[in-house]
Amino acid sequence: MKHLPKHLRPRWRYLAVGIEAWPDADCGSHAFQRACWYAAQNLLGDPGAADVDLRVLDFSFAAGTGTAIVRVRRGEVERARAAIACVDEVSGSPVGLWVLGVSGTVRACEERYIGRASRETAERNVAFADSQRPALVRDGRFDVHREPGFVGATSLDI
Structure with a gap:
């Protein structure tokens, strides 16, 4: 064909x-x-x-x-x-x-x-909701790990 x-x-x-x-x-x-x-x-x-x-x-x-x-x-x-x-x-x-x-x-x-x-991802501990929690940082945004999953936050929330 x-x-x-x-x-x-x-x-x-x-x-x-x-x-x-x-x-x-x-x-x-x-x-x-x-x-x-x-x-x-x-x-x-x-x-x-x-x-x-x-x-x-x-x-x-x-x-x-x-x-x-x-x-x-x-x-x-x-x-x-x-x-x-x-x-x-x-x-x-x-x-x-x-x-x-x-x-x-x-x-x-x-x-x-x-x-x-391409974006870089870093892992840090942040103060969120009155306690230290692990978070992934991407472009100034924080994905804070909590019990049911993740919560999105910015530097103003931390």
Whole structure:
């Protein structure tokens, strides 16, 4: 079977997506893909989700932060951004997602947006709720470990 000529092939755009969750969240690429598909179906319906055609190409997540590269059809970028914004949990863990940028190639997406998205995580003991508690520090934000899970805080709360 012959390949389609270049002018008949589908055109794609690549979205760099930033991911933030609690440090103990367990998110995988398959679960993230499933959450994106369900969000697109719920927001756009089955025909709209098929038109957008969200596909996770690259996924990395560790210690509560991560990035993903999501492929979408060229004319559907705004609808894809709206669907991604509707994702509020992955594998039962609450997550925050934001689009770092849009690119025409995977390589440009990695170089422009994913390369500068690296964040450092440090662990410290902080005074929170009248006691010393362990916390993970990311970009001036503190995830304080408490009995049922984590509590988000800023330097003003500590």
